[in-house]
Structure formats: C-alpha cells, structure tokens
Amino acid sequence: MKTVKKWEKELNIKLKLVVDEDDHVNQMFCEDCVQFMPDQTSSFVTGCTSIKKESVKYHRDSVIHQRGSxxxxxxxxxxxxxxxxxxxxxxxxxxxxxxxxxxxxxxxxxxxxxxxxxxxxxxxxxxxxxxxxxxxxxxxxxxxxxxxxxxxxxxxxxxxxxxxxxxxxxxxxxxxxxxxxxxxxxxxxxxxxxxxxxxxxxxxxxxxxxxxxxxxxxxxxxxxxxxxxxxxxxxxxxxxxxxxxxxNNIDSDPLYLSCLVLDPKNWPCVADQKILLYGNDSIKLLLDHFKSPLLNAGCDIDSAMSEWKDLKFYIGRGEHFKGQNPFNIYQRVSHEDIGREEYTNIMLVIHLTSLYPLSNASCERAFSIMKHMKNDWRYSLSSERMDQLMRIKITGKGEEFNPKWTETQKT
Structure with missing residues (x-):
C-alpha cells in the first residue's frame, strides 16, 4: 500500500486500489480514466493490470489516459x-x-x-x-x-x-x-x-x-x-x-400550403367579414384530395364545408384557445365535441392532415430508449416485457399505475 502511494506522488496519477483481508493489493485502476460500478469492478485499463511501477508509468503516458480523461x-x-x-x-x-x-x-x-x-x-x-x-x-x-x-x-x-x-x-x-x-x-x-x-x-x-x-x-x-x-x-x-x-415541396406544393389555413394564428379577426371566406378554397382542395379515405370513414363532404365556417368562429371566440398550439386546440375541440357532433366531419379532415410524416424524431427516441433498456445486463428481456417497459417510458406512468405486485401476481 505504501509503495503504491509513493508511485502516485512520483508519477502524479491517482490510483484506485482493491485490497484483500491482509491489506495486500490485488487490483489497481486509474481513477482518472475509469468509472467504477457499484461492486467496484472495472473494464480493462492499459498498463494497470499488474502491480508494477512500469505498468503505472506506461498507462500514464498512454493515449487512453491523456485523451479526454x-x-x-x-x-x-x-x-x-x-x-x-x-x-x-x-x-x-x-x-x-x-x-x-x-x-x-x-x-x-x-x-x-x-x-x-x-x-x-x-x-x-x-x-x-x-x-x-x-x-x-x-x-x-x-x-x-x-x-x-x-x-x-x-x-x-x-x-x-x-x-x-x-x-x-x-x-x-x-x-x-x-x-x-x-x-x-x-x-x-x-x-x-x-x-x-x-x-x-x-x-x-x-x-x-x-x-x-x-x-x-x-x-x-x-x-x-x-x-x-x-x-x-x-x-x-x-x-x-x-x-x-x-x-423542396413543403413550402411550394399546393396541398401542403393548403394546410396553413388550419393554423388559427393565420386567421383574420372574428369581427372581420373576411373570416367567412378564409381558407375555403384550401379546404376544398383537401376534401378533393382525401375524398376516398374520407368517404370510407363516413365523412359528409358537404357538411364538412359548413362545419369549417362554424369552427372558425368557435375557435376565434374561445378565450381558452388563444395562444395554444394548433395541435392542442384541435385535440380540445374533438374532446369538447364528444356527444354534440357539431364538427365531426371537418375534424376528420384536420386530423387526417396531421398524419403527414414530417419527422422521425419519435422513432429515434424510441430506439434510444430501447438501447438503454436492453443492455448487456438485461439481454434476455422478452419482446412482450420490452414492449411494456417502453410504453411506460415513452407515454409516462398512468395515474393508477402501481409498481407493486399483488400476492396473486407473485405466485
């Protein structure tokens, strides 16, 4: 122990020692380069695998120790x-x-x-x-x-x-x-x-x-x-x-540009008569383009145009909609419309446009979560359990989530 401490001062390096019951050094690691697990185990480190001054000096001068330590x-x-x-x-x-x-x-x-x-x-x-x-x-x-x-x-x-x-x-x-x-x-x-x-x-x-x-x-x-x-x-x-x-086509394609009318920030003031005609041509373009899937979903095309005019006034006059993200606005409208069904047809069109695959960031995040979960220590996780853990991690725990197992589940 005393000899190793002397090496630390002489070579200006900080060492982590693992000793036995008789206070003899069994293992030696460089603390600057290695992060230890709770059980004090560590990965292989150049030059510190044997208890010799030469190996400590070799590691101190190595690229592993000098680069980013x-x-x-x-x-x-x-x-x-x-x-x-x-x-x-x-x-x-x-x-x-x-x-x-x-x-x-x-x-x-x-x-x-x-x-x-x-x-x-x-x-x-x-x-x-x-x-x-x-x-x-x-x-x-x-x-x-x-x-x-x-x-x-x-x-x-x-x-x-x-x-x-x-x-x-x-x-x-x-x-x-x-x-x-x-x-x-x-x-x-x-x-x-x-x-x-x-x-x-x-x-x-x-x-x-x-x-x-x-x-x-x-x-x-x-x-x-x-x-x-x-x-x-x-x-x-x-x-x-x-x-x-x-x-290149997002800010030039007529179909994409027609979706801009769905953002309430772009709408004229409710008191302005221009709001009656605002976005009508764009909605017609969307209805024509998605006519087949909308009809399959039971959408009434004519009613959708009428609902669009009413929806502009409903959102424009609602104080609780001001300053909200359009995504959150239309989610709230759909929730408030349950049972009333005043905007069912136009909401089918709006939710359909939100399915445009603009980004794969959510998929990238899911893969990162999976990589952290299914590591070398949990490699035997079943696909079913992996799916359950990822859903909890991605969507968050529900209000009634209870991580404790009952006696029946344990057996």
Missing part, C-alpha cells in the same frame, strides 16, 4: 482559474446526427479556445510527458493557432445556430405542417442574410481581433476577409441547397 479536464480548469475565467467541459460530437449536439460542441470549443491553447502549450513543453505525445500536442496547437481555423469555428457556430432551430423544430412531438413551413421560410431568409453578413460569433471574433493578435495570441497565416467571405457564401449556399433538396 478527467485529469486533462482538471488541468484545463486550473489554467482557467489562473486566467480568471470559466472552463466548460468539452463535448464529443462524433457519431451524433443531431445538429444541436454539434452546436454545443463547437460553442464550447469557441469558449475554451484560449484555455485549450495554453493547456497544449504546457503539455508540449513538459519533459515528463512522452515525446510522441508532446509532438502530437504541438501538431494540435499548430492547427489551433491558424487564422482560418479560428474564423471557421466562429462561422460554424453562427451557421449551426440557424440550422439547429430547424432541427429542433422537427424534434417536437406536437409538430404540425404550418409551423414547419413557417420555420423553413424563416430559416431560408436568415441563411441568405448570413451569406452576405456576419453572425454574432463572427462579429465577436472581429472585435477581439487586432491585426494578427487574438486574445493575446499571435495567429498564423492571416487571410483577408474578402476571401473568407466568398468561402462563407459558398458554404451557406450549400446548406440552403441541401435543405431545399430534402424539403
């Missing part, structure tokens, strides 16, 4: 304290398709840039570190000091900020077509504006830049902003083209 974060936090600033823990964005995750990762890189540069300088100049890793740190430092690199991460933060708004819109459970169309139209205009103008992050970069000096560091290979602006316009246009190629 808690030790590296603590060192960065110490540098941040000396600089009287705050260090935010970096995020990995590899393997994720969610734009918001990438935005958080790039935002933290922008915030931590100065701290990371100082940390890399310190590491590359520390002779106690292995030569190959000091050389690697110098290579990373060289890239981080490039003028174009700094400009690019600020530009990407501005660009991802706008794209993330569209991405988050598609992740909502109560997603409706009108909100998607509005968000896409707004995002296209904002992206076109970004192609010709600097975003907030780039403006902040230019304010802090003084010649080739940025945050008291000298940047390498300075490039004039005219060249970079051309590159910015090209990249933004690629994003706009990508969005239009994937969603």
């Amino acid at each position: 808690a030790k590296r974060n603590r060192e960065a936090e110490e540098i941040a304290d000396l600089m009287d600033t705050h260090f935010t823990k970096p995020e990995r964005c590899n393997g994720t398709r969610w734009v918001d995750h990438k935005l958080r990762a790039i935002s933290k890189l922008v915030t931590n840039w100065k701290i990371l540069v100082m940390d890399m300088m310190s590491y590359s100049q520390d002779d106690s570190n292995a030569g190959q890793y000091r050389a690697k740190a110098q290579g990373i430092l060289k890239k981080m000091m490039q003028f174009k690199f700094i400009w690019f991460i600020h530009f990407m933060k501005d660009l991802l900020t706008e794209i993330a708004k569209v991405s988050l819109q598609f992740q909502k459970e109560d997603l409706i077509l009108s909100s998607v169309v509005n968000k896409l139209q707004t995002s296209n205009e904002l992206l076109r504006h970004l192609a010709d103008n600097d975003g907030d992050s780039l403006k902040d970069f230019k304010i802090k830049l003084n010649g080739d000096q940025y945050e008291d560091e000298t940047l390498k290979n300075v490039i004039n902003f005219e060249t970079l602006d051309n590159e910015k316009g090209r990249l933004v246009q690629l994003v706009i083209d990508c969005l239009q190629s994937r969603l």
